[in-house]
Amino acid sequence: MTPPRLATRLLHLFCAPHRLDELEGDLDELFQQRVEQVGLREARWRYIKDVLSLLRPSLLKQQETSNYNQPEYRTTYSLSPAMILNYVKIAWRNLTRNKAFSIINVAGLALGMACSLLILLWVQDERHVDSFHANGQHLYQVYERQYFDGKVYASYFTQGVLADELKRSIPDVQYASSLEWPVSTTFEAGNKINKLSGTFAGADFFRMFSYPFLQGTPETALSQPAGIAISRKMAEQFFGSPDKAIGKSIRYENKEDLQITAVFEDLPVNSSVQFDFLRPWTDFIKENDWAKTWGSTDPVTYVQLRPDGAGRPADALRVEAKIKDLIYKYVPKNKGFLVELGLQPYSEKYLHSNFKNGQLDGGRIDYVRLFSIVAVFILLIACINFMNLATARSAKRAKEVGVRKVVGAARSALMGQFIGEAMLLTTISMAIALLLVALLLPAFNTLTGKLLTIPYNEPIYWAILLGLLVLTSFVAGSYPALFLSSLNPIRVLKSSIRFSSGTTFFRQGLVVFQFGLSVLLIVGTIVIYRQMNYMQTKNLGYNRENLIYIPIEGDLAQKYDLFKEEADRTTGVLAVSRMRESPTGIGHHVDDISWSGKDPNLRTAFANTVVGYDFVKTLNLQLKEGRDFSSNFGTDSLSFLINETALAKIGYQHPIGKPLDWGGYHGKIIGVLKDFHFNSMRQAIEPLIIRLEKQSRWGTILVRAESSKVKEVISNLEKLSKELNPKTPFTYQFSDQEYANLYRSELVVSQLTNSFALLAIFISCLGLFGLATFTAEQRTKEIGVRKVLGASVTSVVALLSTDFLKLVLLAILLASPIAWWAMTNWLEGYMYKIDIEWWMFALAGLLAIVIALLTISFQSIKAALMNPVTSLRSE
């Protein structure tokens, strides 16, 4: 039966001290009365109301009106200006007296905060990709989930006719558009020839996505045959300005002239789709028969759902249920192969783009999460340094605490003082951190390939900084504040402070935690590095050294045979071939493959590509049996090469010469290739079927060069290209470079983890160094006595080091299983991966031990070498 404590506290906070006693008495008496009269609940309620009613200016006046409380007896409040000045003075003296500790603290916190800020900027940026579209909440990307062979796969590849069909048959779909994958293309206007990247999109594309227009309108930009919408950059390159470009004609791949129907603003960096021009989808279909069928998939499909009457976004789940089985209208449904359509909010696509067992499962969001956690960890490690050093050195502050308590400091005042000191230190660190961020940002941008800036103008940024400041000072300052303010003044003033085992345990726990985190990060670094290395150097099944790619553009499409003939004759060229994509990006899938004895219900997607003669020879692929495409065997136009995975699917015992049917082509198998990687290591090798085609409008020319003559070959090829294809600039790429680009984001992650692990271990060592310094100082006398009694330098060093080494060892033991679990999880994203081996943990542990030893040894050797006379004399 007590009055509400919160209300009492409120009264204490605001009420004039000389009236407090009397008012509280009144409140209490009324409360007791009311409990009897109207019950506890009502009494408490009335109590609160009374307290609130007492908070009026006339009752809060600090002025003394009576004489019982003389001014000379007034207490100094802990928040009076004099005391605040005193706190600041003491804090400053402490900082400057222990320069080493202050520097360790400030450096650790500044590094930690700088790192967290950089990560925060990066995370913010990642989260804002694709968030600028006005219709964002209505936009969805379609994905297809396929069931076959008892497995589920999903991907963004869709049919070229899907967009129109969705818009026609589903009333909820307001707009729909396909989008092909951007390719580098040559344009010519006036006397300028340039290569730009772009692709084909449906007429609705610009209605759905908010890319600002400079010329033309979003509605008509992609509706005119042989039209093209170009970016400001492209317009300026060819015509000088957007208004001069509109309506002009521009030559495309030296094949046809297109009329510029619109000019749009250059795409913002935070758009996940990037292109410099778009051509109408109707033109794409004219050139690509497969895009009219339901059997082939390649482009992506976007839809905009119609909002309901009140403008609220449509229910995507309901629409998804409607479109799920749409495909079966056109493709017979059978048990072996099912295709379902799914919708993903467009704004989520950038961060969530991996599929696992047919469900969306992470993507870049994993890295966003990973780095957010790393940021917190690093900041935590820096905070722990502060806590550890502050408590360890509390012996020096204990007397001060004792005196303050004796003259009447309340515990809360002391806690306020210590947290305030932490805040002072954090503020200094924050200033340095901001400076560091400003300095490091350009390098960080180069590493991550972003255009991050410090948003000085946004209040939210400052609010976040302030939040970070307060949070850090509370985390760092809370434990020292709690610990120091709890000291018993009598014990502290009478004798020197003895740490209870609990305090020591806590401090040691913090060191273990710190080093555990560092070990975790080191193991992560090793595993990620090894996996990167594995992917970069793994035998892909073809030789990617000295393999040159030349895009088929302009006149090369017609003159390929001539080019091959000439190139074959060039010295240093071992073989020349051609394929529709590049060996690392076979994305086309077909499901209309059949063979004799095929289960009529079985439908399987085959990756496929179309190549020229000498394909196997040029790539150095291994033939399991059979032969390469070759002009020696007359026409090979009805011959197929398949890979082992495809053979396993088909099931022929002796495949060579067996019939195989691909769409309209009734041919036979001429060779079986050993499996090779033509996709990311994240995916399993798919069944692959390869067909010969003599003419191709696009694709890549593959040239295998002799390793010693690569430079020569390139200059010869350039000459040849200029001769045959004068209207197109000669470009080429090395296969291994292109392959490395495939893992660019992984490489960035790997480099970032490297830096973070380094930082984490560095900050941990700062703390350890501080602790070692402190222990050595504490045990000066002990070491002196030991030395007098005959201890050797080594034994003293060992004595000082073992304590810390035990902690580091414990950290390794605790962190290893967690690291193993985390890295196993990470590796699960890869179909082809390294094994996690014991030596990785051993190496990480060894590194941690060596680094810790080096850190401690400086102090312990210094202490061990000290002359006992000096250390024992001083008292």
Place this chain on the structure above:
Amino acid sequence: MKGTYLGEFEEVVLLAVAIRSGDAYGATVVTEIEQQMNRSVNLGAVHSALNRLGEKGLVTSELGGMTAERGGRRKRLYSVTAAGRRALQEIRQVRNQMWESIPTTVWT
């Protein structure tokens, strides 16, 4: 004297102090008013009124002794001054005068 005007609530508080004379402090004044007028009163309002009455010189106060039922806290005891008594009487007189001036026909 700051002003002679006496508000309705001030009058009630002053009356309560007079009723409880000798034992008039915050809590008793509140209970007295609540009992007499059958309405709930905030302690803050009472103390504020007492303050004003003190400034007008209608009540004086002194700190009384500690009592156990208040957890050993002291109470401030109020008593009506001569000026306070006069003010109350004046109000009563004015009221009476006005009552008498009401024509009897009004009520019928």
